[in-house]
Amino acid sequence: MVAFISDDRDDRDLRYLSEMVRERGIELVTMTPDDLSIRIDERGGRFWNRGVPIQPDLVVGWVREKWIRRGAHQIETFERLGVPVLNPAGLLMRSHSPYSKSVLLHAAGVPHAPLVAGRNAPAVIDLARESGYPVVAKPVVNPSASGGPFGNAVMFDDEGTVGEFLGEQAASQFFYTQSRLRRPGRSFRVFCINHQPVVSLLTSAGGRATLMDPAPWDVVTVAEQASRAVAGWSSLVDLVEDIEEGRLRVTDVSVCPRPEPDLVLAAARSAALLAQADALSVAANDGIEVLLRWRPSRVVQDLT
Numbered sequence: 001m002v003a004f005i006s007d008d009r010d011d012r013d014l015r016y017l018s019e020m021v022r023e024r025g026i027e028l029v030t031m032t033p034d035d036l037s038i039r040i041d042e043r044g045g046r047f048w049n050r051g052v053p054i055q056p057d058l059v060v061g062w063v064r065e066k067w068i069r070r071g072a073h074q075i076e077t078f079e080r081l082g083v084p085v086l087n088p089a090g091l092l093m094r095s096h097s098p099y100s101k102s103v104l105l106h107a108a109g110v111p112h113a114p115l116v117a118g119r120n121a122p123a124v125i126d127l128a129r130e131s132g133y134p135v136v137a138k139p140v141v142n143p144s145a146s147g148g149p150f151g152n153a154v155m156f157d158d159e160g161t162v163g164e165f166l167g168e169q170a171a172s173q174f175f176y177t178q179s180r181l182r183r184p185g186r187s188f189r190v191f192c193i194n195h196q197p198v199v200s201l202l203t204s205a206g207g208r209a210t211l212m213d214p215a216p217w218d219v220v221t222v223a224e225q226a227s228r229a230v231a232g233w234s235s236l237v238d239l240v241e242d243i244e245e246g247r248l249r250v251t252d253v254s255v256c257p258r259p260e261p262d263l264v265l266a267a268a269r270s271a272a273l274l275a276q277a278d279a280l281s282v283a284a285n286d287g288i289e290v291l292l293r294w295r296p297s298r299v300v301q302d303l304t
Contacts, residue, residue: 002284003049003056004030005075007067013273014062020277026284029054033063033070038077045081058284060233061087062256068096084288086233087255094230095255099140099176101230108229111222111242111249117176121166124177125159131179133157137165140176155180181249185241188248190215190223191257191272192235194294197223198275199268211268218248226250234276 002021004014009030018028029049037048047054059078063071076089094100105112114131116123117140128135137154154175156162162177189209191199200215200223212219223237232255239248275296283291 001054001056002026002028002058002060002280003054004028004060004062005033005036005071006030006062007032007064007071009035013269017273017276017280020273021280021284024277024281026281028280029056033067033074036074038074040077040081045077056083058280058288059083059085060280061085061089061092063092064096064256068092084283086283086288086291091231091255095232095253097141098138098252101253102176102178104229104231105226105250105253108225110226110229111247113178113180113249113251115176115178121163124162124166127177127179128156128159128162132182135162135177135179137175137177181240181242181244183243185243187241188212188219188223188239190220190237190239191268192223192227192237193272193275193279193296194233194291195224195227195235196275196294196296198296199272201268222248222250226253229253230255232256233279 006014008014009032011030014028014030018030021028031049035050037051039046047056056078059075061071061075063075072089072092075085075087075092079085079088094104099115099117102112102115106114114127116127124135134155134157137156139153154165156165156177187203189201189203190197191201197215197220200212200220202210202212204210219239222239226237226239227235230253232253234255234257236254236257237250238252238254239250241247242249278297279291279294282294
């Protein structure tokens with residue numbers, strides 16, 4: 001049995017994924033943190049999903065936003081009791097902090113916008129002078145995941161507004177500052193399973209998503225590096241061309257991607273779910289160690 005601990009047991013993609021995994025002879029159950037009950041005693045751990053006993057062979061962390069803290073504690077319980085886990089608790093907590101993801105990307109050498117954390121106004125102003133305005137202040141933790149009124153991203157076009165913002169108490173505790181691209185080019189989205197690019201899309205501001213066949217080597221290479229840096233089992237990597245520097249930059253990595261409209265627009269959703277089902281089957285039957293060597297048998301470009 002594969003158990004998804006999710007913020008939405010009726011998630012459309014998880015329903016489809018459950019059917020695909022079941023066709024491979026594996027049961028997949030989806031539950032919210034409210035559905036799960038845990039008892040621990042001298043005999044070990046026992047688990048119930050809405051009152052029904054379960055004993056999963058594999059747990060997948062899929063909680064987001066307001067569910068993240070409660071779900072992470074439950075997922076860590078499975079880890080401590082020896083149940084294999086994809087997307088463990090620590091990873092999920094980091095994945096809901098844009099700041100933490102930025103640090104992971106920089107530490108792995110993935111091209112990403114430079115940043116400054118803290119109230120040191122000269123450091124932020126130096127960053128802006130080097131990279132140019134505008135700069136943006138972002139919450140360290142996504143507002144919906146933090147449980148508090150931490151606000152949204154704020155854009156600054158000059159030193160005066162930066163200094164004014166950094167003088168506020170909120171800026172010291174909840175925000176970091178990051179440069180923005182002055183001359184962005186094309187944007188890309190790459191859906192990765194086990195860090196392997198499966199679907200690569202060219203996106204546009206008008207909402208159009210185009211399947212790239214074949215995907216450019218540099219796009220899939222940087223996307224794989226970004227997925228490995230953040231370490232999510234299933235991830236959606238956003239990239240943009242930096243025209244001034246002549247290279248790609250990663251703008252975000254989503255670890256628990258929602259049902260993705262761009263995949264639907266590009267007629268690639270089924271192929272992405274099939275890759276997820278294949279990887280889950282390997283992890284459930286053979287173990288996470290074998291999954292580390294897994295490669296997709298097909299990529300979406302070969303199916304269209």
